[in-house]
Amino acid sequence: GRFHGGWWQRISSDWRVQISLDGKNKGATEIDYSGLHIVLLYAIEGIDYWNTDGRDTYLIDNVEQSERMRSLLKLVLLISINAKSKRSALGAIRGKIAEHPDEYNWTNEENVPLSDIINAFMERHEPIRKYFYSNSGIKLQRIDSDIAEKVIKHFTNLNIPTLCIHDSFVITHAYADELKREMFKAAS
Numbered sequence: 435g436r437f438h439g440g441w442w443q444r445i446s447s448d449w450r451v452q453i454s455l456d457g458k459n460k461g462a463t464e465i466d467y468s469g470l471h472i473v474l475l476y477a478i479e480g481i482d483y484w485n486t487d488g489r490d491t492y493l494i495d496n497v498e499q500s501e502r503m504r505s506l507l508k509l510v511l512l513i514s515i516n517a518k519s520k521r522s523a524l525g526a527i528r529g530k531i532a533e534h535p536d537e538y539n540w541t542n543e544e545n546v547p548l549s550d551i552i553n554a555f556m557e558r559h560e561p562i563r564k565y566f567y568s569n570s571g572i573k574l575q576r577i578d579s580d581i582a583e584k585v586i587k588h589f590t591n592l593n594i595p596t597l598c599i600h601d602s603f604v605i606t607h608a609y610a611d612e613l614k615r616e617m618f619k620a621a622s
Contacts, residue, residue, distance in 0.1 A: 453597070463604070464604045465602060467602070492507045527548055596609075
């Protein structure tokens with residue numbers, strides 16, 4: 435499982451960095467693991483993802499390169515890995531699009547062929563192709579919660595407040611570099 439339930443997990447990242455963790459209202463910073471579940475699958479296969487092409491795990495060629503598309507591509511990729519079949523993945527993706535019309539009202543099957551996007555991801559991430567439709571989500575969430583626990587314990591032992599949002603952390607600016615080091619160490 436994951437650490438969840440904190441009110442800070444239900445607000446936007448713009449608001450999270452306004453949180454005062456040191457009582458001085460100096461603001462905070464949020465640092466996350468980029469593409470954690472995909473990077474973890476590569477690691478399980480003995481491959482350091484960042485020594486491959488090193489590009490954003492959620493981007494593919496021949497589609498619009500924008501933040502809105504990245505958000506959709508992230509949804510497509512993670513659901514495809516966590517589903518049991520292509521059919522269930524497509525159904526879940528369409529369901530999420532329908533649940534969030536404000537975010538995804540620009541999509542339709544003509545301008546965003548979901549099946550083709552899944553196929554493009556499988557080609558791009560060939561070394562972890564076997565994990566598509568593998569229902570791996572729970573296992574990956576467990577791994578990322580173990581990583582988060584190591585980071586949280588480090589800062590708790592130092593009496594430094596740190597807020598966890600799944601695979602990201604909010605901390606006072608002064609400790610940003612130490613957080614990055616601890617995140618790297620915890621994931622290694």
